[in-house]
Amino acid sequence: xxxxxDREERRDRLAAxxxxxxxxxxxxxxxxxxxxxxxxxxxxxxxxxxxxxxxLMAFSYRYALSRAFPDASSVSSIEDPRDRLLxxxxxxxxxxxxxxxxxxxxxxxxxxLHDNETLRGAVAEVNDQWIADIAEDLAAxxxxxxxxxxxxxxxxxxxxxxxxxxxxxxxxxYPERIDRTARESFVTAFVTTLVVPAA
Numbered sequence: 001x002x003x004x005x006d007r008e009e010r011r012d013r014l015a016a017x018x019x020x021x022x023x024x025x026x027x028x029x030x031x032x033x034x035x036x037x038x039x040x041x042x043x044x045x046x047x048x049x050x051x052x053x054x055x056l057m058a059f060s061y062r063y064a065l066s067r068a069f070p071d072a073s074s075v076s077s078i079e080d081p082r083d084r085l086l087x088x089x090x091x092x093x094x095x096x097x098x099x100x101x102x103x104x105x106x107x108x109x110x111x112x113l114h115d116n117e118t119l120r121g122a123v124a125e126v127n128d129q130w131i132a133d134i135a136e137d138l139a140a141x142x143x144x145x146x147x148x149x150x151x152x153x154x155x156x157x158x159x160x161x162x163x164x165x166x167x168x169x170x171x172x173x174y175p176e177r178i179d180r181t182a183r184e185s186f187v188t189a190f191v192t193t194l195v196v197p198a199a
């Protein structure tokens with residue numbers, strides 16, 4: 001009988017190989033040849049599952065950031081809606097080697113968006129999901145009765161998205177000056193100016 005191949009499992013394994021290559025040698029080291037060698041498969045196998053490096057990198061970006069989403073059950077168990085919102089936002093901040101690598105990958109992609117539709121689509125897809133997640137938490141805050149939003153829900157969601165992008169960039173520019181505690185303090189302060197106690 002022919003061997004049954006799990007296509008998505010192989011694509012995930014190739015994405016994991018991409019991340020290992022980037023961790024060791026940086027984004028420029030993530031060539032098809034190096035990724036094939038890292039995965040233990042031939043270049044032909046890599047190109048069978050992905051239509052070129054950009055598609056592989058876009059998939060790897062989604063794969064990497066899937067680790068950043070908080071566990072749904074752990075977040076939903078937080079009773080206070082503003083605390084749930086904070087947990088959702090905090091999950092996007094770098095806190096270990098994997099999330100710092102994810103952040104570097106995101107920054108590399110952002111720098112190439114102007115001339116690469118594939119990467120732009122991958123970043124937009126993840127960002128849309130992020131905004132949808134925080135919009136859900138913001139709606140819960142607005143409906144709770146204990147809080148009110150100082151602007152419309154859509155405006156607050158976009159403001160939080162832009163703010164977190166800035167925090168992620170600062171993490172790379174000032175890694176020693178702005179540590180995890182400082183980042184979380186900044187985010188908490190910003191969220192509590194947008195979602196305030198009801199009068």
